[in-house]
Amino acid sequence: MLKVPSFTQPAVSSDPSEGAWSRTSKLWSSLKELCSLVGIAVEIDLEEVAFQHMQFKAGQRIFTIGQPFDMLYVVYSGFLKTVLIDEQGHEQVLAFPMKGDVLGIDGIHGKRYATEVVALTTCEVLILPFKTLTALGKSDYALEAAFHSVMCRELVREQNMVATLSALQAEARIARFLVQLSERFSALGYSASRFTLRMTRSDIGSYLGLTLETVSRTLSAMDAAGLIAVDIRTLVIKDLEALRTLRRLRPQRSGNEHASLRAQAASS
Amino acid sequence: MLKVPSFTQPAVSSDPSEGAWSRTSKLWSSLKELCSLVGIAVEIDLEEVAFQHMQFKAGQRIFTIGQPFDMLYVVYSGFLKTVLIDEQGHEQVLAFPMKGDVLGIDGIHGKRYATEVVALTTCEVLILPFKTLTALGKSDYALEAAFHSVMCRELVREQNMVATLSALQAEARIARFLVQLSERFSALGYSASRFTLRMTRSDIGSYLGLTLETVSRTLSAMDAAGLIAVDIRTLVIKDLEALRTLRRLRPQRSGNEHASLRAQAASS
DNA sequence: CGTTAGCTTGAATACCTTCAAAGTAGGTGG
DNA sequence: CCACCTACTTTGAAGGTATTCAAGCTAACG
Numbered sequence: 001m002l003k004v005p006s007f008t009q010p011a012v013s014s015d016p017s018e019g020a021w022s023r024t025s026k027l028w029s030s031l032k033e034l035c036s037l038v039g040i041a042v043e044i045d046l047e048e049v050a051f052q053h054m055q056f057k058a059g060q061r062i063f064t065i066g067q068p069f070d071m072l073y074v075v076y077s078g079f080l081k082t083v084l085i086d087e088q089g090h091e092q093v094l095a096f097p098m099k100g101d102v103l104g105i106d107g108i109h110g111k112r113y114a115t116e117v118v119a120l121t122t123c124e125v126l127i128l129p130f131k132t133l134t135a136l137g138k139s140d141y142a143l144e145a146a147f148h149s150v151m152c153r154e155l156v157r158e159q160n161m162v163a164t165l166s167a168l169q170a171e172a173r174i175a176r177f178l179v180q181l182s183e184r185f186s187a188l189g190y191s192a193s194r195f196t197l198r199m200t201r202s203d204i205g206s207y208l209g210l211t212l213e214t215v216s217r218t219l220s221a222m223d224a225a226g227l228i229a230v231d232i233r234t235l236v237i238k239d240l241e242a243l244r245t246l247r248r249l250r251p252q253r254s255g256n257e258h259a260s261l262r263a264q265a266a267s268s
Numbered sequence: 269m270l271k272v273p274s275f276t277q278p279a280v281s282s283d284p285s286e287g288a289w290s291r292t293s294k295l296w297s298s299l300k301e302l303c304s305l306v307g308i309a310v311e312i313d314l315e316e317v318a319f320q321h322m323q324f325k326a327g328q329r330i331f332t333i334g335q336p337f338d339m340l341y342v343v344y345s346g347f348l349k350t351v352l353i354d355e356q357g358h359e360q361v362l363a364f365p366m367k368g369d370v371l372g373i374d375g376i377h378g379k380r381y382a383t384e385v386v387a388l389t390t391c392e393v394l395i396l397p398f399k400t401l402t403a404l405g406k407s408d409y410a411l412e413a414a415f416h417s418v419m420c421r422e423l424v425r426e427q428n429m430v431a432t433l434s435a436l437q438a439e440a441r442i443a444r445f446l447v448q449l450s451e452r453f454s455a456l457g458y459s460a461s462r463f464t465l466r467m468t469r470s471d472i473g474s475y476l477g478l479t480l481e482t483v484s485r486t487l488s489a490m491d492a493a494g495l496i497a498v499d500i501r502t503l504v505i506k507d508l509e510a511l512r513t514l515r516r517l518r519p520q521r522s523g524n525e526h527a528s529l530r531a532q533a534a535s536s
Numbered sequence: 537c538g539t540t541a542g543c544t545t546g547a548a549t550a551c552c553t554t555c556a557a558a559g560t561a562g563g564t565g566g
Numbered sequence: 567c568c569a570c571c572t573a574c575t576t577t578g579a580a581g582g583t584a585t586t587c588a589a590g591c592t593a594a595c596g
Contacts, residue, residue, distance in 0.1 A: 084428075106420060107420075109416075109421045110424070138412070162362060165433040165477055166433060167477070
């Protein structure tokens with residue numbers, strides 16, 4: 001129903017989440033390619049280092065919770081979800097990684113993966129043996145710094161997620177979610193206003209701390225309000241600015257401002 | 269109504285968050301001391317490296333949002349809160365750091381602090397110039413690895429926070445919060461069943477995504493139910509096991525199990 | 537001793553969830 | 567190729583839980 005013309009794309013496929021599908025495509029990437037993929041500026045290019053690619057079909061897991069940690073992964077193409085499984089076996093969606101995102105960072109502490117990552121579409125990922133990375137980091141300061149930076153980017157994202165969950169209500173959470181997706185697609189060179197939701201309503205609900213029914217209802221309401229047009233997995237953003245400003249925050253009576261005021265007075 | 273006897277504490281002060289109060293205490297810490305503080309096992313002990321201490325009074329900020337990043341901090345004593353301020357100036361509490369916790373990690377990416385940390389009591393923190401750390405990491409593999417590990421610990425914590433916020437309701441969130449506090453105090457050698465809440469109800473509410481009224485009501489209800497005894501800031505846990513198991517999760521109808529099943533079938 | 541910040545509690549409301557049912561799409565096998 | 571199955575989605579109605587607004591309270595501080 002919604003065909004994206006392929007001539008706008010730098011990649012093989014016409015859709016961001018269908019990268020390498022029926023072909024073997026590229027099997028190895030250089031360090032330089034890796035760096036440009038994750039968005040860090042390092043200009044060293046050791047020819048002897050190469051990272052292997054690996055393919056996954058929708059539904060397959062890149063790694064599972066509890067599995068011994070030894071690799072990081074970088075998404076080359078496709079769309080995935082990161083989930084945490086609690087003691088009762090309930091699935092909690094933590095993120096929807098896509099091209100350029102790093103997977104498995106949570107395994108560094110504790111030597112086992114704390115989450116698991118499931119492919120939502122056919123995916124291609126780069127495999128980064130952690131030992132190789134640390135060895136490279138030792139020999140190159142800039143690379144080590146970039147590595148730290150990427151790890152922290154994840155932390156900042158997660159913090160913003162907590163803020164979103166804590167302070168916003170359903171409509172605003174979903175609005176923010178859509179804006180976030182739009183911006184990420186846009187950054188990868190795809191349309192910011194038309195894209196496919198590769199995850200289920202249940203996944204979105206889990207991610208945003210809502211039920212799938214609330215997600216469905218809210219999307220319908222936004223459609224009715226003319227902010228978006230949604231047809232199952234196909235989404236068109238019709239008023240991005242309205243979605244951006246739709247953050248009906250709780251009044252959140254600001255508690256103890258006195259403390260800060262006292263502090264400023266004390267320190268000056 | 270509820271008096272906490274001070275003779276149950278092993279430390280100088282009767283309260284974990286009042287560590288160094290009216291005295292200058294220690295001014296420098298060795299690398300060895302730093303490592304034992306953050307809980308990493310590194311046995312090198314370079315005499316020439318030392319980290320300065322710094323004192324803060326309640327209400328003072330260790331650093332603020334947007335301030336150029338150049339230092340990490342480790343809590344030596346006291347109790348703090350990490351907050352994020354959104355565009356509208358609303359404060360969102362992200363964490364309550366205490367002894368051994370590292371502050372400022374979110375500043376590594378972006379070269380500016382993404383959060384700010386406010387002292388809730390008198391505090392003493394170690395100052396770790398980031399450049400010193402990275403330099404040390406270059407010369408010592410184990411230290412570098414430990415550094416990564418600590419950064420990732422934060423990420424895992426934040427992920428668990430997201431899960432808590434998404435999946436639990438008010439009572440369970442507060443129960444988990446209390447258990448978490450209890451365990452942290454316990455790990456530091458203080459009583460797991462009697463402690464002081466240094467933060468306001470508003471802070472707790474912000475942290476847990478609830479209003480201060482809901483926090484207050486829920487604490488009262490738990491008191492009435494005999495799980496805890498609460499008198500303003502003084503808290504006694506009377507039934508830790510009940511608090512632990514009080515996780516009335518949402519049914520969270522588990523969505524697409526088929527995907528995983530399909531994947532397992534495909535990969536086998 | 538008055539003021540202020542923080543805490544508690546009550547009552548009404550709004551929002552989201554829960555339960556339920558029906559419709560839709562994609563894949564599989566006959 | 568069609569029918570069927572399953573998973574996913576939508577929508578309605580009822581109910582519950584947390585918020586909002588409001589008032590009174592306590593404790594700390596100047």
